[in-house]
Amino acid sequence: QVQLVESGGGFVQAGGSLRLSCAASGRTLSTYAMGWFRQTPGKEHDFVAAIGTDSTTYYEDDVEGRFTISRDMSKNMVYLQMNSLKPEDTGVYYCVGDERLRVVRFATFNSMGARGQGTLVTVSS
Numbered sequence: 867q868v869q870l871v872e873s874g875g876g877f878v879q880a881g882g883s884l885r886l887s888c889a890a891s892g893r894t895l896s897t898y899a900m901g902w903f904r905q906t907p908g909k910e911h912d913f914v915a916a917i918g919t920d921s922t923t924y925y926e927d928d929v930e931g932r933f934t935i936s937r938d939m940s941k942n943m944v945y946l947q948m949n950s951l952k953p954e955d956t957g958v959y960y961c962v963g964d965e966r967l968r969v970v971r972f973a974t975f976n977s978m979g980a981r982g983q984g985t986l987v988t989v990s991s
Contacts, residue, residue, distance in 0.1 A: 868892045868980040870961045875985030882951050884987060888944040888961030890980075899967035900937060900944045903975050905984070906957035911975035914959070915946060918967045929955075951989045958984040 874886040886902070901916035915935040916924040923935050934947040944961060964970050964979040975981065 868895070868898065868963055870963060870980050870982035872959065872961045872982045872985040875959060875987045877988045877990065878951055880951060880953055880989055880991050882989070883947070883949045884951065886946040886948065886959055886961075886985060886987075888946075888982060890942045890944070890963070894939075895937070895942050895944070895963065896939055897965055898963040898980070899965070899970040900935075900961070900963045901970040901978075902935065902944075902946045903960045903962055904955075904957040904987075905960070905975075906954070909957075911960065913971070916967065916970045917944070924971055948987070951987075953989050953991045956987060956989045958986050960984045 868890055869892045871889045878884055899918050902914040903911045904914050905911045914926050917935045917937050932950045937944045961982040962978040
């Protein structure tokens with residue numbers, strides 16, 4: 867069982883940057899595809915980005931070019947660098963993982979093999 871803990875959320879003005887971190891424990895992430903979801907006010911959990919075990923990356927259209935997902939296998943960590951933040955990026959960001967990349971990319975949040983508790987990102991206009 868993998869446990870995921872996010873950090874790095876906070877308050878930032880539009881146009882600013884934040885870097886989210888996800889620390890994993892319980893087992894190695896070497897066989898896990900990882901990703902980030904977010905829940906914005908009044909909405910469901912939406913896919914943001916994913917990274918495969920080969921470090922191939924995938925992004926939701928609105929964050930492509932602004933966000934970068936990465937992983938450090940040696941530290942069992944996953945990151946989300948968020949640049950050019952917009953007020954509509956405000957929400958709770960969740961780290962997720964699953965041994966099946968297609969699950970991380972296409973399935974619902976509740977289908978993930980592992981989910982963190984979330985970290986709040988607030989972007990002011």
